[in-house]
């Protein structure tokens with residue numbers, strides 16, 4: 001090496017220069033590098049510091065969150081425990097539910113059976129009390145009727161009809177404060193009549209019916225009822241009982257009311273309404289709902305031993321619908337009209353009876369009732385001058401006179417509680433005997449014409465009404481005593497006709 005190396009050699013000198021340049025550059029580069037490294041170190045430290053600070057704050061936030069979560073956890077834990085507990089409890093309940101349900105159903109069934117048993121026995125008790133109360137009510141009602149007398153007398157004054165020319169005098173007048181008083185006046189005197197109720201000429205069919213409807217419906221409770229229209233020809237009897245097509249009278253209204261009342265009582269009660277229509281002319285009975293109008297009916301003692309009367313062959317029409325009611329009246333009217341030449345004249349001289357029987361049975365108690373409603377349009381009550389009438393007219397007058405007198409006698413005997421009631425003195429009273437006796441109810445509707453020309457007949461009718469109303473009520477106890485001593489039978493039907501009134505019923 002020393003051999004060939006010559007430091008003075010130009011090449012070496014050149015190389016040494018180059019080396020020195022390189023060494024200078026290297027030193028400069030090293031300095032740069034070191035500065036660079038220093039920068040990087042500083043940058044690193046700054047970044048690390050920043051990261052640290054960020055991490056610290058994030059850590060803090062996480063810590064805070066964690067603390068919050070911990071807090072939540074602490075509060076949620078009891079709730080969770082409760083929920084778990086509830087859940088377990090519910091689960092157990094769900095598991096137990098079918099058994100509990102079965103048990104509850106069984107218990108409920110037992111309770112229901114017990115309650116039904118209690119209700120049923122309470123019901124029995126109530127039913128017993130109800131029956132007792134009903135009997136008591138009936139007794140009280142009967143007692144009240146007995147005290148008031150079971151015969152009522154109403155009066156209806158008809159209006160002056162179109163075409164009637166009568167003197168303008170006010171023959172009839174009314175008391176504004178007392179609807180039981182009626183005054184009749186002629187030129188010389190004023191007569192006062194006291195009745196149970198007076199209907200003035202403007203009284204409507206509805207108003208009249210309202211006064212009689214409780215009597216009508218009492219036959220559903222088993223009472224026998226008679227409603228008579230009494231008065232001279234043309235005084236309004238037929239108007240009151242039958243009415244006119246547009247404004248029916250008591251007959252139709254009564255049947256319709258009974259039908260609707262018994263329909264309302266279903267299904268607790270099973271009622272049957274039957275209707276018969278009879279005409280009594282010259283003491284002969286005619287079946288107005290039958291096919292054979294020529295047939296004369298008879299009144300006989302029922303062979304069933306009940307002691308009741310019956311009319312063999314009498315048609316009993318069962319009313320099952322409101323349409324049946326129209327049919328009954330149409331048929332009755334048609335049959336009555338076909339058998340006579342002048343219906344108006346004929347109806348004045350005959351009695352027309354509508355007999356409605358209402359029989360019911362209570363579906364729970366088996367209790368039975370039977371009541372009869374007799375609606376009677378009587379023949380004209382006017383007196384026929386004996387000298388003027390002859391032949392068939394005289395016979396008609398005698399028959400009417402006989403039956404109306406017999407009716408007055410029967411009412412007198414019943415109200416006075418006589419031991420013998422002369423039911424057999426006429427077909428009318430004989431046919432109605434079971435509906436006039438016992439605790440039956442009777443209403444006499446005395447019809448009055450307002451015409452001055454009818455004054456004397458009006459006075460007669462009102463005197464008749466007054467007499468019926470003022471007959472002294474006999475003593476019930478005495479009547480029973482008299483019955484037991486004079487007759488073995490308590491019914492009036494079988495009593496001999498020995499009673500003869502001297503009361504001038506029909507002057």
Ligand SMILES: Nc1ncnc2c1ncn2[C@@H]1O[C@H](COP(=O)(O)OP(=O)(O)OP(=O)(O)O)[C@@H](O)[C@H]1O
Pocket residue numbers: 157158159161201231232233234235236237238239240344347348349379380447
């Ligand atoms: N309250 C009244 N309102 C209106 N008109 C009536 C009234 N009462 C009766 N009339 C009429 O008076 C007339 C006679 O009445 P109705 O025929 O009813 O008498 P009556 O007493 O039945 O007679 P008869 O004995 O002849 O059958 C009839 O035209 C009737 O329409």
